[in-house]
Amino acid sequence: MRRIANVNRRARLLGPVAGLLAVALAATACGSSSNTNSNNGEAGVNVGKPQAGGSLTVLEDSGFAGGFASGLDPATNTTGGANLPQMQSIFGGLFLLEADDNGENAKIVPNQAENYSFSDGGKTMTIKLRPGIKFSDGTPMDAKTVVWNMLRDSKSPCSCAPTWQLAKKDPIVAKDNLTVVIHMAQPNGALISNFPISNINWIASKTAFEKMGAAKFKVAPVGAGPFTVVSDQLSSELVLKKNPNYFKSGQPYLDNLTFKSIGGDQPAYQALEAGQADAYEGMSTVPLINQAQKNSKFTITLGPPTSPYVVQLNTMKAPFNNIKAREAIYYATDFSAISKGLFKEDLPVSGSFAGPGGLFYHKSVPGYRNYDLAKAKQLVKELGGLTINLGTTNIYTANQVMTALQTQWEKAGIKVKTNSLQLTGVIQAFTGGNWQAMLQTAGAWDPAAGVGVAFRFASTSPFTGVKDPKLDNLFAQAGATTDSTKRDELYQQAAKYISDKAYAPFGFAFSPANVAAKGVHGPGLTTPIPALAVNTQVLWDEVWREQ
């Protein structure tokens, strides 16, 4: 009897280990054949009517969305662009990016705003607020409060302050109780696309701010969003509960929403498997995404990609002040092989800063220098050899792409030293001008918004490797018009110009995945919405779980 019990116990203990080995063998045996096209989210699947109630725990990577060390006050949150989940839950937003259930037809829609219009040749924007919205402290969200918020954001000594160029006189005024008028020095075509990832989108209660003071408000801010703060430990855990005064009736569906920061994709994946959390945003480790897609416990949603990889070349310094060196890099680079090898997927490589999920995307750039090893070798020979430093941000996927690029370039006879840097190191390399090649991402849903194309290519940006007045002029023109056909034309010209001058080769766009437990549904979480900059914005007020 005892012996049998012992054997059983041993079998139970060894089970997981055996399971691990089996998984290991399975993973390695069919690793190369596991081809997963696009997403296996719920696009087009009828999931039934939303049910109210329940709690959700959502994990966020402490290196990105889960890092909110500077607090959640819109005017001082330096990482607001990463903290979309927290900010949207507490503040909602004047405008949101929404899409069809299959991720197509993405557009900016008014949320707490009722509508907007441009006048004066695009120099004046008028925002009409939805009537009757109240902050969770009961005070009304009126035009005066919005003006106070926007002025405060603009004046904040924060890297998050909006970069719009306001008119000197009366830049932002409240025309009546519900109408806000913004006067700009020049037309800004991307202003509306910029809203959902900018701190001016999140309106805070002035009364609460004045009562609490800046330091306390950062930790427990008061907005008019779907949830209110229960407790907040910066960069660690944010506990929220339903806002009973939320302006959309019947929403949010969830009673409680908790965001927890965790150190990386692997621990997050295990926590989801163990049932300790219901969702994880922004998984970027490709093998884990593939693994999760095979797991019947989860729904994986890959947002339509908007920001392609780019190898920025520092054209202000040797060796890339010489076009031959830049051409050599173009010809030596084979992004489609990297896509097939690392991502097990043939992601489209367009040669420009627009991704398939974003605006102004075109399949190719005419005259783009595609992979041609013989030409690359020839150029390197003509140059008498080429030795370069390639850097990137220290992220799992970026490191892998960097290593693959290094291998490809070395085949063309280029000597490559790689360097994987912390974010602060990347910033220092750019500001010091002490870099040669940098693997980054460029572009956004709208090329002019967020970490857009100008961020990587305009003379005025500290993160550029190019100072070219012609390119600046194209960006300025594209930014200054609100006519989208015109903008499309100008961005095509810019893409062609960058390609002709061999300023920077572009790769495929890749968007991180959102992982949710079965039974959890919501736009952005289980249906795709294009990523505005880096991460998809989940519409938390519409997220629900089966009871």
Add this chain to the structure above:
Amino acid sequence: MAVIDASSAQLESAVVAAGAKPRGRWRAWMRTWIPAGTVIFILAICFLGPTVLPIPGATGGDVLESGQGPFSPGHLLGTDSNGNDVLSRLLSGGQASLLIGISVNVIGIVIGGTIGAVSAYVGGLFDTIVMRLLDVLIAFPSLVLTLAVAQSLGPSKRNTIFALAFFSVPAVARIARSSTLRLREMPFMQAAQLCGSPTWRILLRHVAPNVAPQLISFAALGMGIVIVTEGALSFLGLGIPAPAPSWGNMIFDGQQSMSATPLEVVWPSIALLVTVLAFNQLGENLRARWSGR
């Protein structure tokens, strides 16, 4: 002095003789040579293997051949996610890891051992000052130094060894100091002092051989920790820079997707385990032999 050395040698052989039963002789031989042989084998295969064996390079693999399983054609242990041969990376990574593990320990033993032994032998104010400085270094968190080295000097093999050795030196020094203090009380040391031998000679002839065994077994225990820590340093921007492999950075990279690719962690961990076992057994044997017990 010579008399004392002779007598201690006699004592030693007496102890060894007492412990060595006929059956145990062969066993003792096995005990010495299995770990020693393993260590030699590991060193040989890691340092000669990549050049002698018909395997692809540790870097520069074709990305289109990524993620192949063990026993795939041309890749006995398969390939990693960048298409590099895992076996080749294991061997080349062993070079880096063994170099780091051994040099950190050698630096620790030589510098730390010297500081500790001299401090204890000289004693007085000098000893007090050295001890307090060591206390400060032991309490100083490694993370900060690692960051400073990573950000101001950048990642490289030399800087990694420097950062790791910085923390092994004070620990070894403390152990060396306490062993030396104990030795100072022993009759043969006092005799040597009475004979008027110069300090350096006493330290070299009497202290070093008596203190070394304990330091070596401490170092052998810490070997695995040093090799693993090197991998984690890449988290802070130090360690062996990619794409060059080391067991530490293979384990660290592999664990980032462990649920999907467990073998990327398993192979270097096995290599590390065998190495640690062999070095420890060797360390224990050396200690047993030298301390005459």
Add this chain to the structure above:
Amino acid sequence: MSAVSGLLPTRSGSGFGRLGRVAGSPLLRLIVKRVVMAIPILFGVSVLTFWVLSLIPGDPARAMLGMNATDQQVEALRQQYGLDKSGPARYWDWLTGALHGDLGISMVSSQSMSSMLGDRWAVTAELVVLSFIVSLGVAVPVALLAARWPGGLFDRVSMVCSMTGLAVANYVLALLLVLVFAVELGWLPAIGYVHISDGIGGNLKSMILPTLAMAIPLFCFYTRFLRGDIVDQMQGEDYVDTARAKGVGPWRVLWSHAFRNSSFGLITIVGLNIGTLVGGTVIIEQIFALPGLGQLLLQGVNTRDTVVVQDLVIIFAAIAVLANLLVDVLYAVLDPRIRYGSH
């Protein structure tokens, strides 16, 4: 006889003699003396920390405000946090503040350090203390059993196990523990911290896996060390032979003679490991999403929050110094010779 008793001061410091007489008890005198000695160490660590941090290139104010900030804004922030002052001046400001219990205000979050430390210190302290208890609590009996029959089956099995533990990275171990006990068996939570006020049971449950991830490598280290030392004692020391000759049983010799002496060596190793242990919380807290000091330190490093990093490094160092102090006092309790200074 102990390998490391020399770590302790061999002569009683004359300067504190009077204090000692007033206090009466020699043990108390020793404690007071060690506390007084900890002060210059803490001072040294804090100076070293300031100095090393100042070697890191780049301007934290610029890094924080980003590229859009004007030079005036950067300068204002530099002044606000005293970054424009010289190193010694900044150290002096920090020191006077810290001595008055003011650890400063975080550059990134504008929260006072004391409020940021809040509950976090308890999480880390619990993790460290539990890891110690578990690692030592298991290592001692295992080492004794292994040393009772050196070369026996138990000795060899424990040897291979502990070597395995030493060769597995603690972050890999953490993930494996979660895989087995949280994902497969579902016995324990994979992440998160249950506050002690929400029930001691839940609290301990949430700490089991992080504790094991920290304690197993330590346990292996201690076991190997202690077993080796005890075997040496049993084979080579006169008093063991004497005790045996007197007819004392083998377990008794092992426990009251060999182990008692070996424990000094163990305590030294424990003291040396404390710094590593406290540093280990950084990675473990990340994996288990524990809101402790390690998490805060890493966050400070990533955001270049000089104030947070400085304070936490010094707190971590202080923990190490205090633990070493405890170790010294433990010595004295174990070995009366030291207490009475008749070494």
